[in-house]
Amino acid sequence: MSLSVNLRGSDPVLILGGTAEARSLASELMAAGRNVVSSLAGRVRDPALPVGEVRVGGFSIGKLDGVTGLAAFLVDHQITAVVDATHPFAATISANAVAACARTGTPLLRLERPGWRTHPDADRWLWVDSIEQTVQAGAAYARPFLTTGRQSLAVFAEGWADKQVTTRVVDPPECTLPARWQLIRSRGPYAYADEHALMSKAGTDLLVTKDSGGTHTAAKLDAARDLGIQVLVIARPVAVGDATRVGTTTEALDLLEPWFE
Numbered sequence: 336m337s338l339s340v341n342l343r344g345s346d347p348v349l350i351l352g353g354t355a356e357a358r359s360l361a362s363e364l365m366a367a368g369r370n371v372v373s374s375l376a377g378r379v380r381d382p383a384l385p386v387g388e389v390r391v392g393g394f395s396i397g398k399l400d401g402v403t404g405l406a407a408f409l410v411d412h413q414i415t416a417v418v419d420a421t422h423p424f425a426a427t428i429s430a431n432a433v434a435a436c437a438r439t440g441t442p443l444l445r446l447e448r449p450g451w452r453t454h455p456d457a458d459r460w461l462w463v464d465s466i467e468q469t470v471q472a473g474a475a476y477a478r479p480f481l482t483t484g485r486q487s488l489a490v491f492a493e494g495w496a497d498k499q500v501t502t503r504v505v506d507p508p509e510c511t512l513p514a515r516w517q518l519i520r521s522r523g524p525y526a527y528a529d530e531h532a533l534m535s536k537a538g539t540d541l542l543v544t545k546d547s548g549g550t551h552t553a554a555k556l557d558a559a560r561d562l563g564i565q566v567l568v569i570a571r572p573v574a575v576g577d578a579t580r581v582g583t584t585t586e587a588l589d590l591l592e593p594w595f596e
């Protein structure tokens with residue numbers, strides 16, 4: 336999206352969401368009198384909903400793949416711009432947004448919260464690139480605290496069946512967990528004292544996390560440091576495409592507002 340772009344002020348901005356930043360942007364744009372449609376994947380049973388219009392579910396419908404379905408949505412709903420505010424690890428929808436926006440000539444802004452690479456302890460952490468590498472890198476640890484979400488649990492359940500894993504997810508897992516594992520169901524944000532108590536009680540020797548960034552789930556990193564627990568971080572997938580990128584809702588608003596006609 337170039338700085339010479341003019342957005343049609345009355346037509347909706349599509350926010351690809353599922354994050355706190357997406358909800359915050361929807362509120363701010365609506366407060367500024369803009370028309371907004373937010374899109375959620377529909378994975379979480381009881382999602383936090385943004386204000387304004389919300390659609391739920393993937394764009395691949397029938398014979399349409401995700402890119403074609405999203406491109407059709409952009410045209411049918413006269414979307415003036417797309418803000419991809421999805422989670423840093425939601426790589427498929429981000430790639431689909433790049434392709435669908437290129438196909439339809441729709442301006443695309445990527446709102447992605449900064450990661451934890453700049454965290455003061457980041458150089459003490461183990462960094463890996465995939466779930467499979469995580470399983471290998473954690474082989475020597477007995478009591479991991481696994482906070483990488485529900486989708487990857489089956490791989491860990493196979494590779495770490497003999498460990499005393501504590502895992503924390505929002506919705507129930509779709510796979511059977513090993514008998515030795517402890518399952519915690521909750522949704523952040525999490526406070527330092529609670530994270531400290533949780534890992535102390537579980538006897539955690541390895542904290543496993545994605546490089547999600549932000550503050551909602553960052554307290555576990557400080558608690559792990561203070562407890563002398565090794566942290567293992569899965570690095571973000573490499574971004575595709577050349578969308579304009581911003582790190583905060585405020586930056587997104589500052590960029591978008593002058594573009595409206």
Ligand code: NAP
Binds near residue numbers: 421545
């Ligand atoms: P993904 O692998 O990139 O996407 C898989 C498929 O889900 C996409 O191809 C698309 O289906 C659909 N989809 C994803 N986000 C969508 C959205 N906002 N609106 C409509 N359809 C969407 O994504 P994921 O990692 O499964 O994450 C799913 C959603 O959860 C994302 O929106 C993300 O913001 C949120 N989330 C993800 C994580 C994480 O760790 N991955 C953490 C917190 C929140 P079609 O191809 O049919 O269009």
